[in-house]
Every structure is written in structure tokens, then in C-alpha cells.
Amino acid sequence: MxxxxxxxxxxxxxxxxxxxxxxxxxxxxxxxxxxxxxxxxxxxxxxxxxxxxxxxxxxxxxxxxxxxxxxxxxxxxxxxxxxxxxxxxxxxxxxxxxxxxxxxxxxxxxxxxxxxxxxxxxxxxxRCFPAYAEVRRLLSEKTIGDVRMVKVYFGLPLLDRERTTQKGGGSLMDIGVYCVQFALMAFNGERPQSIHTTAALLPSGVDESIVVVLKFSGNRMAICACTIDCNLPNDATICGTKGIIRVPHPMHAPTIVEVNGEKTEFPLPEPGLPLNFHNSTGLRYEAEEVRRCLLEGLKESVKMSLADSEMLIEVMDEARRQAGVVYDQDSQ
Amino acid sequence: MxxxxxxxxxxxxxxxxxxxxxxxxxxxxxxxxxxxxxxxxxxxxxxxxxxxxxxxxxxxxxxxxxxxxxxxxxxxxxxxxxxxxxxxxxxxxxxxxxxxxxxxxxxxxxxxxxxxxxxxxxxxxxRCFPAYAEVRRLLSEKTIGDVRMVKVYFGLPLLDRERTTQKGGGSLMDIGVYCVQFALMAFNGERPQSIHTTAALLPSGVDESIVVVLKFSGNRMAICACTIDCNLPNDATICGTKGIIRVPHPMHAPTIVEVNGEKTEFPLPEPGLPLNFHNSTGLRYEAEEVRRCLLEGLKESVKMSLADSEMLIEVMDEARRQAGVVYDQDSQ
Incomplete structure (x- = not known):
């Protein structure tokens, strides 16, 4: 059915x-x-x-x-x-x-x-892409040893679609969310011990660029950087004690995983109509995940659980607090 | 002579x-x-x-x-x-x-x-490598437009040579200095407006890993990250309004500059004896710079001026202060 x-x-x-x-x-x-x-x-x-x-x-x-x-x-x-x-x-x-x-x-x-x-x-x-499944498999099998440092970048020139604080604009909420979710996934859902933010705000009060550094237990770190001002390399890198996993551009909708420079490809099907966003036939994977969950009677997905969502917004709330980006909804 | x-x-x-x-x-x-x-x-x-x-x-x-x-x-x-x-x-x-x-x-x-x-x-x-001269040329000619975000990474597993606070150890002083000097060069010697540091310390009191985020005028930023715990990609990336310059591994002693993915090579001569450090026949370039300065009667080099050195150590002092890394010499 x-x-x-x-x-x-x-x-x-x-x-x-x-x-x-x-x-x-x-x-x-x-x-x-x-x-x-x-x-x-x-x-x-x-x-x-x-x-x-x-x-x-x-x-x-x-x-x-x-x-x-x-x-x-x-x-x-x-x-x-x-x-x-x-x-x-x-x-x-x-x-x-x-x-x-x-x-x-x-x-x-x-x-x-x-x-x-x-x-x-x-x-x-x-989170539902085959490339991310591969990253999680590599991490769980300790292919690169223990994860020590993670860095994730996402930058696009989107100033023409700048949204106000009322509409929840800014680089962190618009695209930085991809960086933070990747970092949290790489550290297997562990809660960061500290969050340090550097932000550059636009006149509308939202962040043009933001760098969020997360510190985890055991001296491990993640760097999340994003901007709506220019293109960044938009890749994600997980550095471990025995090697490096890299998810090249576009790390949020990837078709390639590199382990110590060796590439594995996960090609996407061709779309039937022109798309608005890069590689977005990959939205199919979350549709498949939803179908699987519904068929199994699950009320949430392990790939992006409700606890994952809570921690993601908690990190972004704290980063915004430090950045001084206040949404109208924050005072309600 | x-x-x-x-x-x-x-x-x-x-x-x-x-x-x-x-x-x-x-x-x-x-x-x-x-x-x-x-x-x-x-x-x-x-x-x-x-x-x-x-x-x-x-x-x-x-x-x-x-x-x-x-x-x-x-x-x-x-x-x-x-x-x-x-x-x-x-x-x-x-x-x-x-x-x-x-x-x-x-x-x-x-x-x-x-x-x-x-x-x-x-x-x-x-600073004396031909590759850095090329980077400075590209920046001055605005090949990638205006510089917006810079990221520099240097990580090597050097825990076996961990030095104490007495000897000036730690990732920032040992190898992070390369990241900070690159960032300062990319921003043409401008003083950062703010410095935000996240650090992970070793029992000896020195930093195992450190991330220093510099904010410059006009909403521009630099991210410097280093660790003596594991290998990082060790590259430097300058993101501008019109493109990206990348100095691949090893960014501190580079032989390649990439502009929007297009590579230019600056090969090094072969050494006559085995070397201790990667690409270190490149030390020849600073020797040539010193000779040039001496012949011209100069008391310092424009490639790494004494003002550059002062700002470099000022940034590192502040990063160390935030990290809580205190050297014996700091109290003298």
C-alpha cells in the first residue's frame, strides 16, 4: 500500500x-x-x-x-x-x-x-542520504579510530533573500543548521560541554556569518561555520586518530564520501522537473525513511530522532544567545 | 659577496x-x-x-x-x-x-x-614561499573579490613531544602559530576586532587542541584550528566574494595554490640530505629574503615585519589567556 x-x-x-x-x-x-x-x-x-x-x-x-x-x-x-x-x-x-x-x-x-x-x-x-549512512557505518566501525575534531562549512550568497528576525532569518537558522546537525551526528548525539560563538550581524539583526565551536568530552571539538554572504567550500571533515573522513560539497546533500582521500560515490537519480535546490532529488531518502517508520508503526525516526531535534535547537538557541540574535518568538 | x-x-x-x-x-x-x-x-x-x-x-x-x-x-x-x-x-x-x-x-x-x-x-x-607570494598577489589583485572568511587548519600527532608550560609547549605555540600568521596575512595585517578561543588542555597545562576565531572589520572572520593530537587536513582557504583560494596541505610550507579549483605548482628543489620536517628545503626562501634585506641595508622584512611579529604574539597571548595556558615566563 x-x-x-x-x-x-x-x-x-x-x-x-x-x-x-x-x-x-x-x-x-x-x-x-x-x-x-x-x-x-x-x-x-x-x-x-x-x-x-x-x-x-x-x-x-x-x-x-x-x-x-x-x-x-x-x-x-x-x-x-x-x-x-x-x-x-x-x-x-x-x-x-x-x-x-x-x-x-x-x-x-x-x-x-x-x-x-x-x-x-x-x-x-x-541524515537520510546513503552517504550519511556510510559515514555512520565508518564511525561505528572505527575506521578512522576515535573522532577528535570535526569541521563543517556551509556558505552561500543568499543576502538577496535576507529574512528579518520576525521571519527567523540568519545564516545559522537558514543553512548553519546543516553544520550543527552534522557535528552532533559525528559525535553520536552527545551533548557538547561548551559552545563558543563568534557572529557578524546584519542591520536586520540576523547573523550574516557565524562560527560555532562545540567542545565535547575527552578534549574533542567541532567547528561549524556558515555565512549567507559568499560561497564556502561547503564540506564536512571528521578527523580521527587513524584517518580522515570527508564529505565534499555539498555536505548537506552529498553523493560522495572520502576516506583518507579514497572516494565512494552514491549517485542521485535524475529529476523529472527542474529543481530549486542543489541535489534535492535526495529528498527522496527522507520520504523513504518516513514510509519505513510509518509501516513499522514508529512515532519517530532513529536517523533524526525528536531528541536529536531538541539538542539541535538547544545548540542553536545558545549560539544565537551568544550572537545576540533575538527572534520575536523568543519573548513569547 | x-x-x-x-x-x-x-x-x-x-x-x-x-x-x-x-x-x-x-x-x-x-x-x-x-x-x-x-x-x-x-x-x-x-x-x-x-x-x-x-x-x-x-x-x-x-x-x-x-x-x-x-x-x-x-x-x-x-x-x-x-x-x-x-x-x-x-x-x-x-x-x-x-x-x-x-x-x-x-x-x-x-x-x-x-x-x-x-x-x-x-x-x-x-611567508617567504613563492606560493604565499602568489596568494598575496591574488589578494591584492582582488582575483576572488573581497576576502570574507578564512580558515586555516594544522594538526599533527605530536603528543610524544609534548612540552610543558616551562618550555612553551602546546598546539598553538608549536604549530598553531602557522594558522594565525596565515589568517593575519590574508587580512593584510589588520588588527582583529575580537578573538574567541576554545581550547582543550593536557595535564601538563598546555593546549592539546585549540580553535581561535578572529573577527575583523566589516563582518569578516578567520578560523584557526590546530591540534597536536591527530592529523588534520592542514590546508588554508580564503573565501572571497568572487571565489576561493586554497593552499593545500602543507599550508605552512606549500607548493600548490588553487584558485577556484585550478592549481598552480611551485616545486621545491631536492634536498641533499634527509630532512626532519616536511618540505623544509623551503627554508631556502627565508634565507634568500634575509640576504636580500641585508644587501639592501634593511633592518626588517616586509614579508614578516616586526609589527607582524608583534601582532602575531598579541593574538596568541590573548588566545592563551582565554584558554588558560600560562607559561612560567608570563609572570616574570
Whole structure:
């Protein structure tokens, strides 16, 4: 039986998610409905992706009984409100990252999922890539010995889409989330002992560039650096006592893993329509993970557990606090 | 007329310096004398490198009238004392890095050089490599636009040669100095606005690993990370508004510069004897720079000026202060 998807939000990332879903078997994944704030854009989106039903409000999607799981692709400042809408209606949810604006909001989403006994996952799609599975395998087999230092970079010139504090903008929330989640994965979900942040803010109050240095037990460290000002190499490197694992550009959606310079490739399928984001047919892997979890009756994924999401936002909250980036939602 | 070199210290780095000198024309560079704390090791060193005179004390080298410039290759905790000995005797000096243990000591060396009107240079050999000249040329011609973020890594498993606080040990002073000098060069000698340090200390009180994040004017940043615990990629990357310059491993003694992935090579000559350090025939470039300065009557080099050395140690002092690494010399 196919997993029946409802799409919430008709923007760029929802587009790519649907294109990625089409690279999987229609026996496994069906696009059933899309909801947007305007019926017109929902209809246009539905036509592009051959989705049978289009709704001009999220509330209509909530009431659709033919949906197994909702993909939330709206802007992050609306994740809490929209997420609660679906979770409290008993719908399973895959919600785009960042999960919400701060720890308080993330905990509200998690509580709602638990109270309603539904599946919830933050759409950190990177975690579901075969390349990341390979990295985790290499780490668990101690191929590079013990992990000592991790460095992750993500920089893109995105100043034209600068968002305000109201909308949850800034380099850390927009793309730095990929660096932090990688570092936390490399240290196997361990809580950092300390967090040191250096940030450069824009006039809007959000961070243009930010460097977050995490210190873990046993003198181990991670460096996460991101900017919306220019391109960085956008790779991730795990340095161990016996060697180095490198995930080259784009480390957040990778097709290559290098172990001491030796490459293994994990190619992506070709998309059926043009994409907005690099390598985003790789969104298919998180769709597959959601389907697997639903079939097994799981309420969260081990690849990006709800505890993982909590720690991720905790680290970002502390980094933002040190950087002096305050969102309107922080005072609520 | 050849530049007549006196070698102070018969250790590993002095060995490599003499091997590198031999890759240059004997018409330009002559090894005249070597001094060590024991006459036996000075004689052995002199025999290996075909140096006419061997002294069993530094004081004898001070009195040798046939020396144009002294290369100081002793351990960093002795740089001040030994440096003052030569400078106050009116000898020109090229002194290994780190220049001395802290800013106070570095200023004493600089004052002595100025009072005696002699040449003085910190042996940051990296700065004299053709590859660094190419980097500076690319930066001045704005080939990659404006510099926005710089990252420099240096990690080697050197725990077996862990030095105490008394001897000036630790990853920052031993190898991190290469990262900091690169960052300062990339920002053209500008003083950082802020310094944020994360460090992991060893039981001896020195830093095993350290990450120093420098923030410069205009929201620009540099990340310097080093460790004596394991290998890192040991490369330097300068990210600008129009592209990326990369100096691959070993960034402190490089033979390659990459501009947006396109490589230019600067090969080194073959050494006549086995070397202790990677690519260290490249020490020839600092010898050539010293000769050029002496011939032109200069008292310092623009490639590593005394102001550059002061700022370098100032940054390292502040990073050490934040890290809690205190040398015995700091309280004097």
C-alpha cells in the first residue's frame, strides 16, 4: 500500500520534495493533496505535480481523511502554528528544518505529537542520504579510530533573500543548521560541554556569518561555520586518530564520501522537473525513511530522532544567545 | 659577496635550515660556523654540513667577526635570552618561530634590534614561499573579490613531544602559530576586532587542541584550528566574494595554490640530505629574503615585519589567556 502524502505549502522546497517523490515508485508514494494559502497557487502546484486535490487553506488539508502524512514546507516562523494544526488533528508530520524558532516551540511540537500518538520528524534530509549512512557505518566501525575534531562549512550568497528576525532569518537558522546537525551526528548525539560563538550581524539583526565551536568530552571539538554572504567550500571533515573522513560539497546533500582521500560515490537519480535546490532529488531518502517508520508503526525516526531535534535547537538557541540574535518568538 | 651564516643550535630545524641553504648558490650563502651547548654536538653538526667552525657555546659565536647573520634554531623558551645575546653584540638575527614566549619577550627582542641597529626577523618561513607570494598577489589583485572568511587548519600527532608550560609547549605555540600568521596575512595585517578561543588542555597545562576565531572589520572572520593530537587536513582557504583560494596541505610550507579549483605548482628543489620536517628545503626562501634585506641595508622584512611579529604574539597571548595556558615566563 502506498504512503499517501499531503503537501502543506506550495513554495520552492515543496516543489523539490514532490519532484523527489516522483523518483520513487508510485506503488510506494502517492501525492494526494496540496494546500497553500491561496487556492490559485495550490491549483497551479497541483497541476505541475499531477496532484489530484488542491486546497486554498491548510485547514482543508487537516480534514482530508485520505492523507497518511503531511509534509510541511512553509517558512520556519510558521512551523509551530501549522505543525500544531496537523498534529492535534492526529496527522503524521514531516516538518522542514529548522523545526521551529527555538527550543520552546520545538518542545510544543514534540508534545503535541506525543499527546496525539502520531509520527513526527524534522526534515533534516541530509541524515537520510546513503552517504550519511556510510559515514555512520565508518564511525561505528572505527575506521578512522576515535573522532577528535570535526569541521563543517556551509556558505552561500543568499543576502538577496535576507529574512528579518520576525521571519527567523540568519545564516545559522537558514543553512548553519546543516553544520550543527552534522557535528552532533559525528559525535553520536552527545551533548557538547561548551559552545563558543563568534557572529557578524546584519542591520536586520540576523547573523550574516557565524562560527560555532562545540567542545565535547575527552578534549574533542567541532567547528561549524556558515555565512549567507559568499560561497564556502561547503564540506564536512571528521578527523580521527587513524584517518580522515570527508564529505565534499555539498555536505548537506552529498553523493560522495572520502576516506583518507579514497572516494565512494552514491549517485542521485535524475529529476523529472527542474529543481530549486542543489541535489534535492535526495529528498527522496527522507520520504523513504518516513514510509519505513510509518509501516513499522514508529512515532519517530532513529536517523533524526525528536531528541536529536531538541539538542539541535538547544545548540542553536545558545549560539544565537551568544550572537545576540533575538527572534520575536523568543519573548513569547 | 656571499651572506655568511652562523648557526645557533644544532637541533632538527637547524639541520633542515643548513640542508635548505645548500640548495642555493655557495656564491650567495655560506655556512661559516655553528654553535651548540656542547662542543661535541657542534662538531658533529659541522661535519655533517661541512661547516668550517664549531663552537661549544653561543658566546663564542657572538665573538666570531666573520658572521653576517645568525640563525637561531634553539627551543622557543630560550629565544629571548639567546636572541638578546646576539642582538646586543650587534649581530643580525633570523630567529625561529614562535619568536618568543609572549609579547613582553618579543618586544624585548625588537627593542634590542632597534637599539643596536641590526636586522631582525621571526623565521616564519611560510611567508617567504613563492606560493604565499602568489596568494598575496591574488589578494591584492582582488582575483576572488573581497576576502570574507578564512580558515586555516594544522594538526599533527605530536603528543610524544609534548612540552610543558616551562618550555612553551602546546598546539598553538608549536604549530598553531602557522594558522594565525596565515589568517593575519590574508587580512593584510589588520588588527582583529575580537578573538574567541576554545581550547582543550593536557595535564601538563598546555593546549592539546585549540580553535581561535578572529573577527575583523566589516563582518569578516578567520578560523584557526590546530591540534597536536591527530592529523588534520592542514590546508588554508580564503573565501572571497568572487571565489576561493586554497593552499593545500602543507599550508605552512606549500607548493600548490588553487584558485577556484585550478592549481598552480611551485616545486621545491631536492634536498641533499634527509630532512626532519616536511618540505623544509623551503627554508631556502627565508634565507634568500634575509640576504636580500641585508644587501639592501634593511633592518626588517616586509614579508614578516616586526609589527607582524608583534601582532602575531598579541593574538596568541590573548588566545592563551582565554584558554588558560600560562607559561612560567608570563609572570616574570
Amino acid at each position: 502506498a504512503t499517501r502524502w499531503g503537501i502543506c505549502g506550495a513554495g520552492c522546497i515543496s516543489h523539490d520534495f514532490c519532484v523527489a517523490l516522483k523518483t520513487l515508485s508510485p506503488k510506494d508514494h502517492q501525492l494526494v493533496a496540496v494546500a497553500a494559502r491561496s487556492l490559485e497557487s495550490a491549483k497551479k502546484f497541483a497541476k505541475t505535480h499531477e496532484i489530484p486535490t488542491a486546497y486554498g487553506s491548510y485547514e482543508e488539508l487537516v480534514k482530508d481523511p485520505n492523507i497518511d502524512v503531511v509534509y510541511i514546507g512553509v517558512v520556519q516562523s510558521h512551523h509551530l502554528q501549522v505543525g500544531l494544526l496537523f498534529l492535534n488533528a492526529g496527522k503524521n508530520v514531516l516538518c522542514e528544518k529548522p523545526f521551529a524558532m527555538n527550543l520552546r516551540e520545538v518542545r510544543q511540537l514534540i508534545s503535541a505529537a506525543r499527546e496525539n500518538n502520531v509520527f513526527l520528524m524534522e526534515a533534516v534530509w541530509s | 656571499a651572506t655568511r651564516w652562523g648557526i645557533c643550535g644544532a637541533g632538527c630545524i637547524s639541520h633542515d635550515f643548513c640542508v635548505a641553504l645548500k640548495t642555493l648558490s655557495p656564491k650567495d650563502h655560506q655556512l661559516v660556523a655553528v654553535a651548540a651547548r656542547s662542543l661535541e654536538s657542534a662538531k658533529k653538526f659541522a661535519k655533517t654540513h661541512e661547516i668550517p667552525t664549531a663552537y661549544g657555546s653561543y658566546e663564542e659565536l657572538v665573538k666570531d667577526p666573520n658572521i653576517d647573520v645568525v640563525y637561531i634554531g634553539v627551543v622557543q623558551s630560550h629565544h629571548l635570552q639567546v636572541g638578546l645575546l646576539f642582538l646586543n653584540a650587534g649581530k643580525n638575527v633570523l630567529c625561529e618561530k614562535p619568536f618568543a614566549m609572549n609579547l613582553r619577550e618579543v618586544r624585548q627582542l625588537i627593542s634590542a634590534a632597534r637599539e643596536n641597529n641590526v636586522f631582525l626577523m621571526e623565521a616564519v618561513w611560510s
